[in-house]
Amino acid sequence: KNQVEQSPQSLIILEGKNCTLQCNYTVSPFSNLRWYKQDTGRGPVSLTIMTFSENTKSNGRYTATLDADTKQSSLHITASQLSDSASYICVVSDTYASGGSYIPTFGRGTSLIVHP
Amino acid sequence: NAGVTQTPKFQVLKTGQSMTLQCAQDMNHNSMYWYRQDPGMGLRLIYYSASEGTTDKGEVPNGYNVSRLNKREFSLRLESAAPSQTSVYFCASRLTSPSNEQFFGPGTRLTVL
Helix, strand or coil: CCCEEEECCEEEEECCCCEEEEEEECCCCCCEEEEEEECCCCCCEEEEEEECCCCEEEECCEEEEEECCCCEEEEEECCCCHHHCEEEEEEEECCCCCCCCCCCEECCCEEEEEEC | CCCEEEECCEEEECCCCCEEEEEEECCCCCEEEEEEEECCCEEEEEEEECCCCCCEECCCCCCEEEEECCCCEEEEEECCCCHHHCEEEEEEEECCCCCCCEEECCCEEEEEC
16 A cells, blocks of 8 residues: 655754654655645645656755655755744655546645744 | 636535536647645645546545546546545646646535535
């Protein structure tokens, strides 16, 4: 069974500090891995996507890494801001099908709180 | 371009009542999904529709029905609500591309008393 595990469950940091969130997966065959940010009371929004051949991708202060051999990904947030307070969800897909039979596997998310 | 819209935003039901959650997307996406999100559980797939005219069960379909009314609209119906269905419900649609990105609506917060 495909699984995505995220750690830590929750994290509290001070504004301006860096942090790293982890994602381990047992999804096979691997297609891509996406990180979503979910603000309180809103739907998830995509931050980055990584395919098998990519090992680093940045989106502003967010940098995602992927190690397809160990099946691990991390999301690094640099110089955190209050607006980074959110849940971060790791989502892994095992197929790409143009017909729509795309059922990704979701992690349970890491809740990040940034204090001033 | 509104993206994915959901109505209502909030709803309180009594056990045994029925209701329909509405979802619409204006991005011409083929695939649409219904998820529920509970504390500590993450997003769980209830039903999905790969294309207009087709629907399939997800991980937690019991107690729900869906209708893909047309390409834009995908509704979720609770025939006889139970307290276990108290949750936040998200609709999503999918861009058919190698990126497989899902776009989510703002959610419906449902409480069943």
